[in-house]
Amino acid sequence: MKHDRRDFLGLGAVLLASSALAKTSQAQEHNHDFHTNGVKRQLTLVKNPKRVLSPSTVITPRKGKKYNPVVTLNGWTLPYEMKDGAKEFHLIAEPVVREFAPGMVVNCWGYNGTSPGPTIEAVEGDFVRIIVTNHLPEHTTIHWHGLIIPNGMDGVGGLTQPQIAPGESFVYEFVLRQSGTFMYHPHADEMVQMAMGSMGMFIVHPKNASEHKVDRDFCFLLASYDVAPGTYTPNPSTMTEFNIWSFNSRVFPGIDSMNVRVGDRVRIRVGNLTMTNHPIHMHGHPFEVTCTDGGWVQKSARWPEVTIDIGVGQMRAIEFVATEEGDWSFHCHKSHHTMGAMGHSIPNMIGVKQDDLSEKIGNLMPDYMYMPMGKNGMAEMQDMAEMGMALPENTLPMMMGQGPFGPIEMGGMFTLVKVRRNKPKDDYSDSGWYHHPHNSVARKV
Numbered sequence: 364m365k366h367d368r369r370d371f372l373g374l375g376a377v378l379l380a381s382s383a384l385a386k387t388s389q390a391q392e393h394n395h396d397f398h399t400n401g402v403k404r405q406l407t408l409v410k411n412p413k414r415v416l417s418p419s420t421v422i423t424p425r426k427g428k429k430y431n432p433v434v435t436l437n438g439w440t441l442p443y444e445m446k447d448g449a450k451e452f453h454l455i456a457e458p459v460v461r462e463f464a465p466g467m468v469v470n471c472w473g474y475n476g477t478s479p480g481p482t483i484e485a486v487e488g489d490f491v492r493i494i495v496t497n498h499l500p501e502h503t504t505i506h507w508h509g510l511i512i513p514n515g516m517d518g519v520g521g522l523t524q525p526q527i528a529p530g531e532s533f534v535y536e537f538v539l540r541q542s543g544t545f546m547y548h549p550h551a552d553e554m555v556q557m558a559m560g561s562m563g564m565f566i567v568h569p570k571n572a573s574e575h576k577v578d579r580d581f582c583f584l585l586a587s588y589d590v591a592p593g594t595y596t597p598n599p600s601t602m603t604e605f606n607i608w609s610f611n612s613r614v615f616p617g618i619d620s621m622n623v624r625v626g627d628r629v630r631i632r633v634g635n636l637t638m639t640n641h642p643i644h645m646h647g648h649p650f651e652v653t654c655t656d657g658g659w660v661q662k663s664a665r666w667p668e669v670t671i672d673i674g675v676g677q678m679r680a681i682e683f684v685a686t687e688e689g690d691w692s693f694h695c696h697k698s699h700h701t702m703g704a705m706g707h708s709i710p711n712m713i714g715v716k717q718d719d720l721s722e723k724i725g726n727l728m729p730d731y732m733y734m735p736m737g738k739n740g741m742a743e744m745q746d747m748a749e750m751g752m753a754l755p756e757n758t759l760p761m762m763m764g765q766g767p768f769g770p771i772e773m774g775g776m777f778t779l780v781k782v783r784r785n786k787p788k789d790d791y792s793d794s795g796w797y798h799h800p801h802n803s804v805a806r807k808v
């Protein structure tokens with residue numbers, strides 16, 4: 364039987380156990396500031412303790428060709444070594460613990476300690492060697508989604524190579540013949556391994572650094588999970604009923620903001636390895652799709668959009684010049700995908716009279732306080748969550764995030780593009796909430 368948070372608390376029948384009011388399940392998290400290249404970064408240690416670098420860590424290449432590195436939201440770039448003329452990368456497929464947001468950790472499968480795995484970055488023309496070691500409990504492979512490579516390097520278990528058994532290491536070697544945005548994921552027991560979070564991005568920068576040049580270059584993967592409230596492991600047999608919708612296996616407000624300066628040309632590369640499409644929408648700036656996982660889109664074939672639907676197994680890179688200052692929402696436009704686990708298939712209580720229910724339920728269950736909810740919409744849910752509404756262990760409320768004007772009432776696939784004018788060059792730290800100019804905020808009359 365499918366069970367989720369609705370079995371614990373149907374909306375419109377929120378039971379507040381007074382003893383549970385103060386109980387929240389915060390992950391044990393410690394933040395440490397550190398500096399790289401003069402930019403302040405924050406290292407978040409989660410309780411397992413696997414390390415998550417945040418905000419988005421840029422690892423500038425010390426050897427090899429120069430390029431403007433991507434910023435992987437709540438992620439990192441895999442370092443490499445030059446060996447025998449190749450850029451040599453090591454990927455270890457292994458079980459990991461991922462914190463989706465403070466209050467929820469999930470047993471995932473990933474690479475090198477994180478899920479998604481680290482971003483691989485290299486340059487068009489590079490000869491790369493990727494040594495994949497399998498520390499998963501079952502066999503695996505890696506497929507290099509979108510890359511033009513010899514057939515025997517394509518990573519389809521049984522078809523182009525033997526499976527990589529637990530404990531074994533396989534070498535993939537190929538020349539990067541194109542630039543663009545690609546993905547890596549297993550092509551072995553795919554249903555399970557991708558549902559558990561085995562995936563990562565593969566960025567190939569143009570050989571000619573002046574081509575497709577941007578000032579800020581972000582990337583992340585869309586990933587969905589079915590983690591029943593009170594549990595810690597995704598259900599890999601779920602096909603449609605996911606309850607966690609994430610950017611790089613993080614959910615709002617646990618997702619890095621994308622911080623840019625006025626005048627920056629910005630690229631955001633979004634790959635979709637979920638089981639449904641996601642219309643990704645940006646506020647404040649029209650954009651153009653400049654690249655797909657099939658390659659760059661010619662200038663004459665681009666048109667303006669503010670929402671781009673990203674299908675299953677697709678990547679879309681969008682670009683715009685940041686001209687408008689402010690905190691701009693960037694999210695999936697399927698409204699159920701900007702919600703926590705509680706936002707799905709709840710009983711519809713809109714307009715339902717519940718006035719005498721409190722008394723009736725109080726008589727039946729004297730230890731509980733029944734609060735009629737949902738009659739006038741669901742906006743009150745976030746207030747309840749913040750008051751300490753009893754939740755099952757290890758799950759997140761339907762709506763989260765506090766903004767400068769109150770609850771933001773979002774969750775899941777939602778973050779912000781923060782455009783600022785007066786930031787020092789190369790300072791892309793989070794500058795907090797936007798301070799609106801006098802008389803420029805919608806007001807009560």
Ligand SMILES: [Cu+2]
Nearest residue numbers: 641695697700
């Ligand atoms: Cu979506």
